[in-house]
Amino acid sequence: MKIDSIQQPQRLPARIAAAIMREINEGRLKLGDRLPTEQFLADNFGVSRNVVREAIAQLRSAGVLTSRQGFGTVVALDQRDPSRAGQSSAPNDPMSFHHAYELRAIIESQAAALTARRGDDAQLQAISSTLERMQKAERWEKEGVDLDLDFHLAIARASGNPYIFDSIGALTGKMRETIVTTRQRSGGIVGEIRLLTISEHAAIRDAIVARQPDRARQAMVRHIRNAAARLGYDLTWDEGDEGDEGVHARAAPE
Numbered sequence: 001m002k003i004d005s006i007q008q009p010q011r012l013p014a015r016i017a018a019a020i021m022r023e024i025n026e027g028r029l030k031l032g033d034r035l036p037t038e039q040f041l042a043d044n045f046g047v048s049r050n051v052v053r054e055a056i057a058q059l060r061s062a063g064v065l066t067s068r069q070g071f072g073t074v075v076a077l078d079q080r081d082p083s084r085a086g087q088s089s090a091p092n093d094p095m096s097f098h099h100a101y102e103l104r105a106i107i108e109s110q111a112a113a114l115t116a117r118r119g120d121d122a123q124l125q126a127i128s129s130t131l132e133r134m135q136k137a138e139r140w141e142k143e144g145v146d147l148d149l150d151f152h153l154a155i156a157r158a159s160g161n162p163y164i165f166d167s168i169g170a171l172t173g174k175m176r177e178t179i180v181t182t183r184q185r186s187g188g189i190v191g192e193i194r195l196l197t198i199s200e201h202a203a204i205r206d207a208i209v210a211r212q213p214d215r216a217r218q219a220m221v222r223h224i225r226n227a228a229a230r231l232g233y234d235l236t237w238d239e240g241d242e243g244d245e246g247v248h249a250r251a252a253p254e
Contacts, residue, residue, distance in 0.1 A: 013054035013173050016045055024075055035073040050146045057169030100174040101228040105221055105235055107167055112204060112220040113213035114159040123158035124209055130154050131205050135198055145179050151201055182230050200226060
């Protein structure tokens with residue numbers, strides 16, 4: 001299979017998802033066909049595997065692709081019935097970040113708790129290794145974003161629930177936007193944001209490695225709540241709650 005390479009415009013995952021959809025609609029990829037590996041697609045498109053992963057997650061969320069155990073990612077949509085194509089695009093409205101943070105707080109807090117219970121040694125090492133690479137990243141503006149996403153995906157993968165991993169994968173495009181926007185707005189305090197971000201991720205990792213589910217859940221909630229606050233969103237909780245249930249989000253006053 002050969003897919004034409006593309007340039008490096010904004011919203012690359014959406015462009016790559018559209019390119020894969022063309023392969024399906026034009027019959028070069030058919031119902032049940034296995035998609036090439038992430039590495040093959042990344043090399044073909046000239047982008048990172050993270051970007052390809054986001055594109056695949058969008059198409060999986062839309063029902064275009066599905067995962068088959070022991071086989072990989074396969075086409076789940078017949079090119080003769082493309083009616084579901086394009087449903088994965090998130091609405092581009094002012095509340096999109098609000099909704100993304102709210103959903104992340106619900107899903108990722110539980111993912112962290114499950115990972116503390118279920119993650120095997122290799123999976124926990126992968127989480128730690130990603131954090132270490134984040135701490136050592138020299139090109140923070142580029143590498144830091146990818147590693148931030150990799151960290152959250154590693155936790156979702158180690159939760160043992162493939163639906164959690166797919167859900168976080170589908171959110172990575174919006175997560176990337178929030179991370180980039182936070183750094184753009186941070187101006188001269190980007191170094192401070194970096195230290196805060198790494199500290200919050202370290203707290204999550206430490207709780208998971210210590211096999212403390214409640215502590216891991218609370219550390220993840222704290223990180224997402226702080227990340228939301230850095231963009232002006234206030235995640236508030238029901239009285240008596242420590243951040244794992246009853247999340248509500250509202251825009252913070254200017």
